[in-house]
Amino acid sequence: MSSSSTSIMDGRIPVFVFPVQLDFYYDDQTTHKRVVTIYNPYEFDVTFKVLCNNPKKYAVVEPEGRISGQKCVDIVIRHVAVSPQSVETTDKFRIHMFEEGTSEILGKKDVLAILHPGLPEAESASLGNKQRKSQPGFPLLKSDGDSPPRDVPVPNYIACFAAVVCILALFLPTSCENDRSQLLQDYPWLHLSLNQKLVFAYVLGLVTMAILRT
Template identity: 30%
Template sequence: MSLPIHLTSNASQLPFFCSSNSLLFYLDDPSTFSQVLTLYNPYDFVVRYKVLCTAPKKYSVAEPQGEIRAQHSVDTIVRLLDTSASSANQNVVHKIRVQFFDRRKSQDLIGKRDVTCSILSYKPLEQSFDDEPNITGTSRRTRPNTITSPTPPVIQQETRDPLVIFILTILGAVCAFVLVLPTIPDSDNSFNARIPSYLHMTTNSKVIASYILGLLTVVFIRR
């Protein structure tokens, strides 16, 4: 299928797309020596493509030419051939040009796309990942302090609260005083007779005071 007639006048202005505008090759990282470059055809007609390079001795392109169906894409692999660490092969930039043609008129250039190829001596450190273990390690070291450190101040604040201590102390003193007071059955004792009758406690009152005093004792011991 040829290029539609209404596009032929501006055929050279048609935009085409690649998966990347630049390829980075690092001499200290062999995994970057082969990279995939995807070519896209967003149009409703078949196009032919051809891949050219300014430094053909340094790169090889798998399937440097072929066809792309309408609204499809093809993958081609760009390989770095010269992996020497010589100064002439470090920090240099080359260019790959992808040309697109009409399928039936192979000489009619309808679009192009340039991709830069950079050869770098070493791969830069990824700071975000290098810093992550330190952050994680720091958080792990400080996490116990973060969890446990707030607890003692809260407890200390509760036990050192003057109002709380005062109330608990008064309540404990009242319970202890109730326990030392005479009971009603013992009111006939000559010593107990000297104590006013309203201060004579019943057995149930002393049991309750003893129970409350026991709870207060447990609270003070735990704190």
């Protein structure tokens, strides 16, 4: 107990926060709001406080609060001063964690906030592809020779084989039939029971759905 209290009072307990960097993009309003998760993996309850070096540019929902032991909380951070002058500037959030009921800092964690120009890379690439497809000056490329296009789906050979087996099994005679086929009379193991045929019919339905989806 003494060693535990000593480590707490030394302020050496790590603070677990995700993400550790907030990326805002000037032309994407959906990125102007970010969610930060603060974890408390310890057995005791803690309190936290969120500080910022430039509080006029951000709005923090519930910048102070309590986290029970082995729980986490989400806080919302909004960039409310998006402007060309703020692009490529880096701000810093500092999260202080306290032992509940005291003002002694257990640990702290810095989270960077950066306003980037334009759009996120993935979104910019997708928009560029759409624009190139819509422009008449970019003709469609043809494949060399008779090679198939890359987007052609590959048939599911296993499902096709299973479907053929099920169909053949359904055509076999049933063991409860009185007039058994003379052709297969010498092969009693080919006479299936009604339950076996029901199983084959059920499997046939499943593989048929798999083939149609492909």
